[in-house]
Amino acid sequence: MHEMRSNLFHFTMNFNDNEFSRGKNSQHGTSKKLLLLAFSLVFLTIIPLYLFSTSHSPLSSPKIDVSDLRNIGMVKECDIFSGKWIPYPKGPYYTDATCSLIIDQHNCVKSGRPDTEFMKWRWRPDECELPFFNAKLFLELVRGKKMAFVGDSVGRNQMQSMLCLLASVTHPEDISHRYAVDTAYFKRWFYADYRFTLATLWSPFLVKSRDADPSGHSLNSLMSLYLDQADEAWASEIENFDYVIISAGQWFFRPLIYYMNGQVVGCHNCYMDNITAITKYFGYRMAFRTAFKTLQSLKNYKGITFLRTFSPSHFENGAWNEGGNCIRTMPFTTEEKKLDGYELELYLTQVEELRKAQKKGRKRGLKFELLATTEAMLLRPDGHPNHYGRSPHSNVTVADCVHWCLPGPIDTWNEFLLYMMRREARGSFNEKLQNNISRKI
Secondary structure: OHHHHHHHHHHHHHHHHHHOOOOOOOHHHHHHHHHHHHHHHHHHHHHHHOOOOOOOOOOOOOOOOHHHHHOOOOOOOOOOOOEEEEEOOOOOOOOOOOOOOOOOOOOOOOOOOOOOHHHOEEEEEOOOOOOOOOHHHHHHHOOOOEEEEEEOHHHHHHHHHHHHHHOOOOOOEEOHHHOOOOOOOEEEEEEOOOOEEEEEEEOOOOEEEEEOOOOOOOOOOOEEEEEEEEOHHHHOOHHHOOEEEEOOOHHHHOOEEEEEOOEEEEEEOOOOOOOOEOOHHHHHHHHHHHHHHHHHHOOOOOOEEEEEOOOOOOOEOOOOOOOOEOOOOOOOOOOOOOOOHHHHHHHHHHHHHHHHHHHHHHHHOOEEEEEOOHHHHHOOHHHOOEOOOOOOOOOOOOOEOOOOOOOOOOHHHHHHHHHHHHHHHHHHHHHHHHHHHHHHO
């Protein structure tokens, strides 16, 4: 199959060179031009159907050969975000024993979680098979490039998953101290063999924020958000990154005062008589709008932006600060749980702002893509640490039903990401080929 693709490509290119070097002004030449154009369109249509997909067990990273690199962008398109979780007895890509980079907050097995079934499920889209994560393929795609996860600690959670998925191939150097004082929240890892930088830039609101509670900062204290000003913690660093995965979520539930143009425009859950009450959806929308506008305004930014959608929490038996927990050990089925209520509203808010960014971004040649993880993760109440995870400053009486165990269902986010990156690589290949053909014609 690989040989056929190669022969087809070379045939197209040879046909192109030979035919357009003579007879350009003849009717015969015009007919051949049209024939070439038709053939090229067929070529571009057929090629994606001959995909590189792997059926290897994820217990070890699949090997990659030259043909895989040649066809690095070839992946069949389907809606990978609609599907269901199916049992996968072979288990995860890695364990807490094979990945030394799992932090205690996500290390549920090390912290004593007794059940292991939460690691033995795999996402199956309705329309296709989701390829396994291929670490070598990913590293070839990002060779010489930089990737940043921008957002809160759930974004950092995804970055930690990526570190473990890549650990089967190579280990990075922690270079965080070269770029930040607070190396707990601003991490950079460098993969020397691939000249690849992986970073996480802490910005839970994406926009400028500050504490506004007279009692000081706490888990639910009042904060001020400046909705029309991007947080410089990420905005000042992002211009030279090639891939940006941007997200935000749970922090928008806390009491917030909203500012625009330096003036208070309202608040969420602040209960102040002299300030207009505004829903969290307004602040959420404006934060993403400002983040996208900021990326579009950066002169040297040429990266691909992925919006990772809202990650649901699964507190039951009470709110997070009222004894709520997440003790389930099995996923929901699609019949048991539907995307609705505030989770649907937050998801739709993100998607609406992304669509606007896509439209504006096209004028500058910038790509904004949707990494729609919400539906899949809504079905995984079993994937959280609950009480089997510890962060350095955590209150041990509060269950963690926000973050995700490693290994666990969050590894699927990076399967999604690699799928989309391969699709983008294929799109770039097709675009270059079409441009070359157009210039010849």
